[in-house]
Amino acid sequence: MKVKIAVCGKGGVGKTTVSGTLARLLGREGTKVLAVDADPNHTLFLSLGIPPEVAEKIVPLTENDELVQERTGMEAGRSFGGMFKLNPRVDDLAAKFGVPAPDNVTLLVAGTVQIGGSGCMCPAGALLKALIRHLIVGSGEAFVMDMEAGIENLGRGTTRGMDALVIVVEPGYGAITTVGRIQKLARDIGVDRVLAVANKVTSEQDRKTIEAALAERGVPLLGVIPFDKEIHEAGLLGKAPLDHAPDSLAMRAVQEFLGELRVILG
Numbered sequence: 001m002k003v004k005i006a007v008c009g010k011g012g013v014g015k016t017t018v019s020g021t022l023a024r025l026l027g028r029e030g031t032k033v034l035a036v037d038a039d040p041n042h043t044l045f046l047s048l049g050i051p052p053e054v055a056e057k058i059v060p061l062t063e064n065d066e067l068v069q070e071r072t073g074m075e076a077g078r079s080f081g082g083m084f085k086l087n088p089r090v091d092d093l094a095a096k097f098g099v100p101a102p103d104n105v106t107l108l109v110a111g112t113v114q115i116g117g118s119g120c121m122c123p124a125g126a127l128l129k130a131l132i133r134h135l136i137v138g139s140g141e142a143f144v145m146d147m148e149a150g151i152e153n154l155g156r157g158t159t160r161g162m163d164a165l166v167i168v169v170e171p172g173y174g175a176i177t178t179v180g181r182i183q184k185l186a187r188d189i190g191v192d193r194v195l196a197v198a199n200k201v202t203s204e205q206d207r208k209t210i211e212a213a214l215a216e217r218g219v220p221l222l223g224v225i226p227f228d229k230e231i232h233e234a235g236l237l238g239k240a241p242l243d244h245a246p247d248s249l250a251m252r253a254v255q256e257f258l259g260e261l262r263v264i265l266g
């Protein structure tokens, strides 16, 4: 199954847990999966089960100044006063910089760029946008991207071919209000399908509160993942939840969520 999704939400809600687990579950079915880390605090390696000693050597593409300069023709830090290519070559980056993970998954740490209010355009940003556009549209593989809440990096035109933007929500005012902001950004950049998964749910009241808030905004809730001590423990130990607690309630809930995704995406 070739699911192409981006996962976003407020910090700490469980984006990395959900996206890494989804990537591996998809990979287990035999699909080649590209897991893209586009969070400035890149920790997707953890939930994929890539050892820290391998991960610490990874340089995010947008922080690889030499690469940015080589591909765009301009130094990374300079956003004004120089010309650079808006459409740099990116088709070889996944093969060159991808790191193998378990279950048929490849991790690509794309990194991110800080985007100012006016929508800054800089060489690293041009490389990132071109890369995302290429990976979503051009790759025949499944694609799961772990992002921060500021999804501006997607940019108009990069999302064509993406199946859905998945917002992870936890019980809490902050995470719930973030949904509205992400929804607006999604509209601005032309993402049609936005859906949600609730995580760290501890009670029926949690679930109902999230459900009501999402219903108000017209965002479908496709999965409910309980707060799970075993996942918390995996987080403390720096282990992939799927390796540490494969049969936990939370991991089963992610599997169910994938089933729902499959239904809605046809």
Ligand SMILES: Nc1ncnc2c1ncn2[C@@H]1O[C@H](COP(=O)(O)OP(=O)(O)O)[C@@H](O)[C@H]1O
Binding pocket: 009, 010, 011, 012, 013, 014, 015, 016, 017, 018, 043, 199, 200, 201, 225, 226, 227, 228, 229, 231, 232, 233, 234, 235, 236, 250
């Ligand atoms: N369902 C859950 N139950 C318990 N702890 C969880 C659950 N989901 C995530 N966590 C823990 O919450 C912390 C943040 O999760 P993470 O996936 O890194 O969030 P994000 O990527 O959104 O910042 C981690 O320590 C993780 O182990």
Ligand SMILES: [Mg+2]
Binding pocket: 015, 016, 017, 039, 041, 043, 146
């Ligand atoms: Mg994260």
